[in-house]
Amino acid sequence: MFHGLSAFPLTPLKDGKFDERAFTHLxxxxxxxxxxxxxxxxxxGSYAYLxxxxxxxxxxxxxxxxxxxxVMVSIGALRLDDILRLAEEAQAAGAASVLMAPVSYQRLTHDEVYRLYDTVTHQLSVPLCVYDNPATTGFEFSDELMFAVAALPHVGSVKFGHVPENVAQLRARLPDTVSMGISGDWRAASALRAGFDVWYSVLAGLxxxxxxxxxxxxxxxxxERLEPLWALFRRYGSLRVIAAAAEMMGKVATPALPFPLQAIHGEPREELSAILAKLELA
Incomplete structure (x- = not known):
């Protein structure tokens, strides 16, 4: 499950509602x-807006x-009962694993994050991927907290938002059953060369x-060939960029994102169009 390339597609909307036809075509x-x-x-996949x-x-x-x-499904939510309901429904639907970031309106403490994962993992029957995503959650795992959470039952992978300097040391302290994954597509090549097991990829979703x-x-x-696209990802966020690409390609309706989110438009969208034409992505 937690190896190679994991593709993260959009959850396209049409008139504010889930567009099942476009989703299946993606x-x-x-x-x-x-x-x-x-x-x-x-x-x-805009889970927090659904x-x-x-x-x-x-x-x-x-x-x-x-x-x-x-299929790995995000179960992140603000309330514990919602997380557990989502986990139960994902497992019942046949999901192979679940993904969870420590989502909270109030920034969580390390003890609170550990208690969250401890509670959730003991209710699971499928593996869980721990998502360290401080840019979104406002919370950043320390190494010690990550080791403690990774040792919990049913944890199968850690999704890092950066490439640590001490990859070998981190791997040595993680359980053998826990893989190391990278997000942030522009980091993928260096992370995989450094020994990461899986790339959790926005690019692969399109x-x-x-x-x-x-x-x-x-x-x-x-x-490096994709650096013009990576630069847009870093500047505007990969979600807004990949949504614009999908809209321009006719893969999804416009707008495809949940309000008030918007795909990039105007000059950045024109820049993206030129980049896509030059790169000839497949």
């Missing part, structure tokens, strides 16, 4: 390309169209063949 190329797993309702009922429906839809490819080529080669040159 999934088909990922399945056909042979990505190693699908990351559903992650940050790219109702529990919508999330359960989207999960069932993803599993039914995955053609046997493992351009699976390009992402697979980079994941398999691990070559910095291939990543």
């Amino acid at each position: 999934l088909t190329p990922l399945v056909d390309a042979g990505v190693d797993s699908l990351g559903i309702l992650g940050s790219t 109702t529990l009922t919508e999330r359960a429906h989207i999960t069932r839809c993803a599993v039914s169209h995955a053609n046997g490819i493992p 351009f699976p063949h390009t992402a697979l080529a980079l994941a398999r080669s691990k070559e910095e040159g291939q990543s």
Whole structure:
């Protein structure tokens, strides 16, 4: 489950409602390309803007169209009872694993985060990926907290938002059953060369063949070729950029993101159009 390339597609909306037809059309190329797993309702999937009922429906839809490819579903939410309900529904739908970041309106303490993961993991029957995403949650795991959480039952992977300097030391202290994953697509090549096991990829959610080529080669040159796109990701956020790309390609309706989020528009969108034409992504 937690190896290779995990593709994170958009959850497209149409008139503010889940667009199931567009979603399944986004999934088909990922399945056909042979990505190693699908990351559903992650940050790219706008999970925080959707109702529990919508999330359960989207999960069932993803599993039914995955053609046997493992599906990981985000269960992050503000309330514990919502997290546990989402976990139960994901497991019942056939999800192979779940993903959780420490989401909170009030910034959490290390003790609170540990108690959250301790409570949730003891209720799971599938593996969980721990998501360290301080840019979104406002909370950053210390190494010691990460080791403690990784030792909890059912933890199968850690999704880092950076490439630590001491990768070998971190791996040595993580349980053998816990893989190391990277997000932030521009970091993928260096992370995979450093020994990371899995790339949790926004790019792969729309351009699976390009992402697979980079994941398999691990070559910095291939990543450098994509630097104009990475620069837009860093400047505007990968969600807004990849949504604009999907809109321009006719893959999703415009607007595809939940209000008030917007895909990039104006001059940045024109810049993206030129970049996509030049890169000829697949």
